[in-house]
Amino acid sequence: MIWALSLAAFLIVLNTWVAYMARVPSGRVPARPWGSVALQISGIALGLAALAVWMSQATSLSTSIAVWAMNPMAIVFGAFFLWLLTQRKTPVGDLRVEVGDTLLPFAATTSEGTLFHTREFEGQRVLLKFFRGGW
């Protein structure tokens, strides 16, 4: 039973992370990720249950290593996922433009190392995205 609990905890947390993060690049994360939340809570609960079972019975060294390899990771990463969701409401900031304003001109360097200026936008339709950066 301890193996089943440990594997379930680890795989649930891992797969929930993978499935959620796979949606990030395409910008299709769910607005209300309650399914992911439920799965992570389940994973954490299973991890805690596995550790409780380990403490209540004698186990082999190999089983102990596996239990302590999988379950703390499941608990920590499951909790981390949930904590990240609590940080989702970031400040809107002090945006200096409003709809109807003219775009504030600026200069920057492109990824090719060339100079860019918003003069290039003249006559163009543009989607300008401020983003957190690549990882």
Added chain:
Amino acid sequence: MAPELQTLDVRIVAISKDTPEEAALHKERDSLQHITLLADPQLEVIRQYGVEHHKAFGFDTRNTLTLGGIPLGLVPSFKVMAIPTSLIVDETGEVRWIDQSEDYRLRSNNDRVLGAARDVF
């Protein structure tokens, strides 16, 4: 989303705190050839537009936890970076739409942006 925006003749320009070298890596890694990536490592443009986030939680591939030379993973930290914000600008330079979703995960959601672009153009 890029092909749909191309049919509307919309150019996609993205700017972040990355250096030009980091932006180049990002462009290659994620196949972003159809996007103009701009580097703002000094946060000058980001501050000009008022979209600086002082305590954003993020990962930096230069900040790796190692044990005896073996990489164990990325160490998260609080960093200064841009608040994800999207603006649609028309041919005259007028800002026609701004994405101000409070939930950063939903900002610049493809459907939202495409819907806005279709409405504007």
